[in-house]
Structures are given as structure tokens and as C-alpha cells.
Amino acid sequence: MVEKFRGKEVSLRPVFDQDMDDFVRFMNDFEASLFTGSMPGLYTADDERDYFKKSEDKRQFAVDYQGEVIGLVELFDIDLVNRRAVLGIMIGQGEARSRGLGYDIINLVLDYGFYLLNLHSISLTCFTFNHRAQALYKKCGFQEIGRWRQSRYLAGDYYDTLYMDILKEDHKPYLIYQEIQETIGKYKK
Known part of the structure; x- marks a missing residue:
């Protein structure tokens, strides 16, 4: 297996052609697509x-x-000029949701963005009906910076879209940062 970054429970790796069947399945899964905002699409x-x-x-x-x-x-x-980006995450496999894996995934990506891409700010959006995601993002250090009121209409109700961000100074270095420091340390001797 190819892996680029290893977390406590997950690994992040490049996307390969053979992954397309999995991603098509994920994007056509009702629950997964509902949380990404892409539910109406096929x-x-x-x-x-x-x-x-x-x-x-x-x-x-x-x-x-x-x-x-x-x-x-x-x-x-x-x-890269203004040193910012937007984060998107989808746990497409239903059995993998609600296992605490999102914390590992997000912190790996924050390390990647802040310590390898040298970003200063990473933002995301979240629907107000997704309380689990909101709690996860706050646990990872994101703060609500605004909302688009009643921007999502689903099954007869309107929901707000939350805007959240995290600055590099708000992020506690995670595993990629530690691996970078250890690897550099080997070559300084």
C-alpha cells in the first residue's frame, strides 16, 4: 500500500484510477452526499x-x-499568495463514520497545509443540521466566522451554512509536523 502521511488511525495517500469506483459509490450514497451538499447529483x-x-x-x-x-x-x-485554502472532507463509507477518524484526518491535513504548503488560514463550510461535524471542527480548532442564513433547502426546511476557519497560530502541530522535525533532525547531525 502506498501512503504519504500516516496518522494514528488513518493514512492519506494519492488518489489512483482504481479508487474511482469507491468514490462513485461514496458520491451516490445518500447520507455521504447529503453532508457534502451534492445530494441532488448523480x-x-x-x-x-x-x-x-x-x-x-x-x-x-x-x-x-x-x-x-x-x-x-x-x-x-x-x-499561495494570500496563503489560504478551503478544506473538504467526506467519509464515504458508512461504517467508518462516527468512529473518531475525522479528527485524525483533519489534523493531518491541517499539518500538511500549514507546515508543507505554508498556509496561514484554512476555512470550511458546514450545514447547521450536521451537529457532529460542527463539534469535530471545533475540537480541531476551527471557529465560526459567519453564516449564510437559510441557504440550504432540504425536505421542506431551510438550514444555515456555517463558515468556519482556523489560523496556523491556532493549530496544535500534529503528526506530520513531528515527522518533518524528526527527519530534518537526522540530517542536521
Whole structure:
């Protein structure tokens, strides 16, 4: 198995062509797509390949848990001049949700963004009906910075979209940061 970054429970690795079937399944899963805001769409393997080909301003990782792809995490709309990006995460495999894996995934990506891409700010959006995600983001250090009131209409009700961000100074270094420091330390001697 190829892995780029190893967390406490998950690994992040490049996305490969053979992952497309998993991603098509995830994007067409009702619950997974509801939380990403893409629920009304129907997705094919070609749609997913096209999405991954458009990667000039994003970094995408397949999330591996116990040898199986369970989702995707990405930094997109990367602006290296202003040192900011947007975080997106999807745990597509239903059995992998609500296991505490999101904390590991998000902190790995924050380390990657802050200590390898040298970003200053990472933001995200979240629907107000997704209380688990809001709690996770706050646990990872994100703060609410605004909301778009009644911006999402689902099943007869309107929901707000929350805007959250985290600055590099608010992030406690995680495992990638430690690995960088250890590797550099080997060569300083």
C-alpha cells in the first residue's frame, strides 16, 4: 500500500484510477452526499475522473483505514499568495463514520497545509443540521466566522451554512509536523 502521511488511525495517500469506483459509490450514497451538499447529483466514474483532473488549485488525498479507502480529504481553492485554502472532507463509507477518524484526518491535513504548503488560514463550510461535524471542527480548532442564513433547502426546511476557519497560530502541530522535525533532525547531525 502506498501512503504519504500516516496518522494514528488513518493514512492519506494519492488518489489512483482504481479508487474511482469507491468514490462513485461514496458520491451516490445518500447520507455521504447529503453532508457534502451534492445530494441532488448523480455521479458516474467519468464525472469523478473529471473532478480529479481539475486539480491545479487543490491537493486531494484518499483516506485509507485498515487497508480500505473510506473517503477523501482535500484542500482546494488554494491561494499561495494570500496563503489560504478551503478544506473538504467526506467519509464515504458508512461504517467508518462516527468512529473518531475525522479528527485524525483533519489534523493531518491541517499539518500538511500549514507546515508543507505554508498556509496561514484554512476555512470550511458546514450545514447547521450536521451537529457532529460542527463539534469535530471545533475540537480541531476551527471557529465560526459567519453564516449564510437559510441557504440550504432540504425536505421542506431551510438550514444555515456555517463558515468556519482556523489560523496556523491556532493549530496544535500534529503528526506530520513531528515527522518533518524528526527527519530534518537526522540530517542536521
